[in-house]
Amino acid sequence: MAAWVVFLLGRAAAPPAYLDPGSGSYLIQLVLAGALGALLAIRMSWGRIKGMFRRGEPAEDEQPEKHDE
């Protein structure tokens, strides 16, 4: 139900798109879409597999790498 409301809102609420995404910038995302989705899925699965062996340890650092601290 909540998802449906969000969907309806999404359809109804689109504000004017003022930014030109650029033809090339738009299309390259469509071309890369499959690879980017697959890469994320692999990373998440790999994270879960690693997590099974490292239970209790903190998750992989998702913060920007600190160089001096």
Place this chain on the structure above:
Amino acid sequence: MTSSGRSGASFRDPSGFLFVRDGTLYRQINQSYRPAYDQLIESGLFTELVQGGWLIPHEPMGIPPAEPAIASLIIRPEPVSFISYPYEWSYSQLQDAALATLEIQQRALKRGLSLKDASAYNIQFHRGRPVLIDTLSFEPYREGEPWVAYRQFCQHFLAPLALMSRRDIRLGQLLRLHIDGVPLDLAARLLPWRARLNPGLLTHIYLHAASQHRYAGADIRSERRGRGMSKNAFLGLIDNLRRTVSRLTWSPGRTDWAEYGQMHNYTPFAYEAKHRIVGDFLDRSRPRSVWDLGANVGEFSRIASDRGVPTIAFDIDPSAVEVNYRQVRRAGETNLLPLLMDLTNPSPAQGWQHAEREAMVSRGPTDLVMALALIHHLAIGNNVPLPQLASFFADLGQWLILEFVPKSDSQVKIMLASREDIFSDYHQQGLERALAAFFDLREAHKIQDSERTLYLWEKR
């Protein structure tokens, strides 16, 4: 600012605009954006981002709109004490701003929204942290659509970061030349060849630039047909950008300036005396804001910011600003903003009608200007006559803490070693005469164990 009070930088997006009334900054939300604004609030995203310190808080105001015919709501954003621009940021400031943008986008996607722009100018450093100041940057996420702001993110953030990291830190200044970010074909030409070996740069700069070239001015409706970008792919794109940005690195070189904290021109006794006198001057003048010009790594700026005074630490050296910012980040300092600034060529008014980006001086005045160990660089290093220096300081602030560095000082001797001394007025009396045209002298102390003098002046 236009005559109606509408901000000169606020015209691209028809969702709304900023305006100033009676000295207070407001944002008008137009009718066309109202459903998206309601979704931002009702989805819980607004509360989540504000509580996390990612988005500027605001409150709805019951005041008459600036442009009633198209208005839906007026909000008053929490004021940001100083607006700075990406070409004034150090490497890590730009990197943190990029990562903040991606963090916000990831959180938005989880709640069914997406960023409709990714402008570096929408990020400001507020209480030490990068914060999104444009409440109208969100739109409902539409399944199947790519990221409309992908190009802008790459131009505003990724390309300059890659150039600064992989070619030369000074290339960050390309942002001052290109108001919508560094063109990707230019970045691709300037980056070293081996940058192609980085999969993120290969994808988001080189292939992206090639795609822009291939489809420039083309009708892409047939290419789009039947293709879409799943939400998983969208999240993959954001995650990939985040990993690419966070893995780029740059470390300050061991330049003379960045080592200043350890290697300066004072005996320990004189250094301590200088600290004490600056503190006394600040206690006497009680400023509400401070601009420290030529602040280096912010050693003396912190005398002000540690007293709770919002302080900007300007310096010309990217290494010094970087070291300073890392210290701000490490210690969670909230009153100090380090910025890159060449005082001999300060940030100008730029963009459409010179009104999109303000000049450095227009963003003042401040209450108190500090110019410590600075004037020999401007008067001798840049040939600025002392009366013009005095006039510059008078434009910037009400109070002035100034350190005079005489010709007998070893630093000045080095500057004059390779050139003719044409600076017959450069002495203490000459300086006092020049400043007295604008200011009254409040205090002067010779720094013991040194050739230098510290002054406190107040503008008439």
